[in-house]
Amino acid sequence: MRYAVLVTGPAGAGKSTFSTAFATHLRMARRTAHIVNLDPAATGDAFEYEPAIDIRELVTLEDVMSEMGMGPNGGLVYCFEYLLQNMDWLEDELGGYDEDYLIIDCPGQIELYTHHPFLPILARNLQRVGIRTCAAYLIDSQFMEDRYKFFSGVLSAMSAMVNLEIPWINIMSKMDLGASEPRNGRRTRKDISRYLDPDPLLLATARDGRVENGRFHELNRALGAIEDHPLVSFLPLDLTSTESLEVVVSHIDFTMQYGEDEEPKEPNDLDGGDFPRSRVISAVLGELEGKKVPQCYLA
16 A cells, blocks of 8 residues: 655645655654655755655746746646646656655645645545545644634635545644744733634634624634534644654554555564574573473463
């Protein structure tokens, strides 16, 4: 079984940094992991590891902009439409990886996640060729500095979840940059739980408990549906903490049911059937030789 994680989220959320840390963690755990770059605008120094599969070998944003006369946003959409027309190229590239973990670093254009058909089609194609797929959606912890910006990120994450229709987790990245003291008088560490498990009342009331804007008060309260139907919650990610990264990786493994279909591996048969006794076992048996062996040793 092959596995793929689509690392998604807005620009600047730390997707490439997370992808590199994720791959490093898996390799240190002796698991085979490869990074796949799906950002045609990425530069060569974006990754610590050379991507195993790179969309830039098929099409680059720079070429599209220069040859087609498009801007960066239109050029990026064109690149992915070109990839959709050449999915056989991607399938051929993926064919060389078996029982591997593919970390697919996606670009930061939010339209690709919320309403463009590219990623849903990509996810379906990955599943069709036998790759178990999930997505991780990252938003920057600095979103917590502005409640309205934060809920914009929450709604974007929810829209992307509905659009892709695959197993999903949301990650609050760069938690090591979060302030433990109030920043601009906006929040303290004790408030973080209200963002990791979004509390819509953050929008409905001002900092002192008063209604901040009566005109939008009812609209803000209507977003309480997020609380009534809790589709979005976030895992905190601090890449300076190994434990934090391990928690996120374990959630991704659980989301994809990693290893459930794997066959148990047999130990190496070193002598054609009989394993050599270790020195410890030989010594113990040598001492027991000539003595009556207790029944517990024979059980």
